[in-house]
Amino acid sequence: MRWAIPELEKILKFCDQNQSLAVFDLDSTLLDVTPRSIQIIKDFKNTASYKSLTDDDKNNYAQINYQHSDWGPSAPLKRASMSKEAHDMVFKFWWSKFFINDYLSYDIPYPGALDYVQKIFSTGSDITYLTARKKQNMLDGTLQSLLDLNFPINNKQTRCVLKEKDHNDHTYKLDWLKKEIPKYTKIFYFENEAKIINHVRRELPEVEIIFMDSIHSQEDSSPVGLPTLPCKFK
Ligand SMILES: [Mg+2]
Numbered sequence: 001m002r003w004a005i006p007e008l009e010k011i012l013k014f015c016d017q018n019q020s021l022a023v024f025d026l027d028s029t030l031l032d033v034t035p036r037s038i039q040i041i042k043d044f045k046n047t048a049s050y051k052s053l054t055d056d057d058k059n060n061y062a063q064i065n066y067q068h069s070d071w072g073p074s075a076p077l078k079r080a081s082m083s084k085e086a087h088d089m090v091f092k093f094w095w096s097k098f099f100i101n102d103y104l105s106y107d108i109p110y111p112g113a114l115d116y117v118q119k120i121f122s123t124g125s126d127i128t129y130l131t132a133r134k135k136q137n138m139l140d141g142t143l144q145s146l147l148d149l150n151f152p153i154n155n156k157q158t159r160c161v162l163k164e165k166d167h168n169d170h171t172y173k174l175d176w177l178k179k180e181i182p183k184y185t186k187i188f189y190f191e192n193e194a195k196i197i198n199h200v201r202r203e204l205p206e207v208e209i210i211f212m213d214s215i216h217s218q219e220d221s222s223p224v225g226l227p228t229l230p231c232k233f234k
Pocket residue numbers: 025026027028029191192193
């Protein structure tokens with residue numbers, strides 16, 4: 001996947017000439033979270049749960065091959081033929097570590113994503129990182145990761161918005177976007193999760209959505225007819 005398609009040049013030009021807001025989801029939109037999952041699964045080996053696995057499951061664990069196209073650990077654990085008991089142990093460990101600050105430093109930007117956000121920033125457009133990561137558990141790590149990766153952050157032009165209540169993700173993002181609409185000529189919204197995109201597209205047709213076709217939960221079908229960032233690792 002490379003963030004370089006003709007629609008993006010048009011967006012840059014529009015942002016240069018208008019009061020625009022570019023909204024970027026983080027996980028699986030700007031950032032490839034695969035290394036985060038790989039590291040968590042690797043660190044499972046240091047746990048008491050790992051030591052309690054059968055020899056067969058220890059062998060299976062050694063065969064886990066987490067791929068960029070995997071949405072969470074279930075598919076790679078199944079491919080490695082882990083027993084249900086072992087699967088549940090690894091999954092529980094992964095879940096306890098994926099949604100906290102500690103492993104966010106392993107995320108890496110998709111090729112071209114950083115350059116693209118920097119270009120939008122240089123047009124003077126406002127930028128918001130809008131993520132369903134929970135503020136309580138992930139704010140510090142999220143800000144640090146964006147800083148470390150050189151994504152533009154300042155208090156004047158950029159915001160980083162994390163989830164504060166127990167909303168579902170699509171309602172939370174829709175409600176946030178709705179409040180911003182009156183302030184801008186146009187909002188460009190970059191997102192990978194089909195369920196969120198389809199909801200926002202139905203409710204807020206004035207928001208220009210760019211579908212990041214990386215991975216998503218499959219809870220809804222991928223949108224068609226939107227500007228799409230193709231993902232070559234599928
Ligand atoms: Mg996402």
